[in-house]
Amino acid sequence: MSAASFTAPAPYVPLPARIAVLLSGRGSNFEALAAACAAGGVPAEISLVISDRFDAPGLARARELGLFAAGLSAKELGGRAGLEARICELIAERRADLVCLAGFMRILSPGFVSNFPFRILNIHPSLLPSFPGLHAQEQAVNYGVRWSGVTVHFVDSGTDTGPVIDQRAVPVLSGDDADTLAARILPVEHALYAAALAKVLRGGWRVDGRVVVFP
Numbered sequence: 492m493s494a495a496s497f498t499a500p501a502p503y504v505p506l507p508a509r510i511a512v513l514l515s516g517r518g519s520n521f522e523a524l525a526a527a528c529a530a531g532g533v534p535a536e537i538s539l540v541i542s543d544r545f546d547a548p549g550l551a552r553a554r555e556l557g558l559f560a561a562g563l564s565a566k567e568l569g570g571r572a573g574l575e576a577r578i579c580e581l582i583a584e585r586r587a588d589l590v591c592l593a594g595f596m597r598i599l600s601p602g603f604v605s606n607f608p609f610r611i612l613n614i615h616p617s618l619l620p621s622f623p624g625l626h627a628q629e630q631a632v633n634y635g636v637r638w639s640g641v642t643v644h645f646v647d648s649g650t651d652t653g654p655v656i657d658q659r660a661v662p663v664l665s666g667d668d669a670d671t672l673a674a675r676i677l678p679v680e681h682a683l684y685a686a687a688l689a690k691v692l693r694g695g696w697r698v699d700g701r702v703v704v705f706p
């Protein structure tokens with residue numbers, strides 16, 4: 492069956508959904524999701540936060556918020572396979588329905604991704620498929636585009652290649668560097684991630700080929 496003829500229905504997710512957040516650093520997108528859940532804008536609760544770095548500020552913030560938070564070391568767990576196995580265990584133990592990547596700086600293996608079809612979301616600071624991978628804002632500035640933005644997408648086995656859930660454009664202004672563009676993009680990330688998660692949780696969508704069709 493060709494990819495274009497494949498239609499996947501939205502997986503069933505009971506509400507309020509239980510969300511696992513995976514992060515590696517600052518955690519501002521995690522905080523924005525947590526705030527949107529707490530304010531009732533997203534019918535979900537954060538059931539666990541996992542970081543692959545013990546010193547991630549986002550992990551400390553999760554603990555301050557009283558959330559279940561786990562720091563994991565790939566090195567201590569025997570590499571990527573061990574890390575992913577532990578993440579899967581924690582997701583099962585905490586009964587998370589969906590996984591939100593929020594600045595998680597690791598490529599998940601195809602095996603891991605296939606455990607959670609259309610249940611892993613990622614946010615990326617560009618209008619994909621432009622500027623995937625690291626340093627998206629710097630790539631946009633160096634390329635000379637006048638518009639960049641934000642993409643929330645389902646995660647597939649590629650890097651930033653999964654079906655797009657939603658996007659917002661952000662202008663690139665004359666004189667921008669990677670930092671000024673990143674600062675303009677970040678608040679848009681925070682708003683879009685919560686809105687896209689809410690849209691996914693409302694259900695009723697399907698994926699035709701790689702196109703997410705919302706009702």
Ligand code: GRF
Pocket residue numbers: 514516517518519520521549593594595614615616680
């Ligand atoms: C964000 O720019 C996000 O789009 C990218 O990594 C960054 C994480 O920032 N995937 P934060 O940790 O959420 O503040």
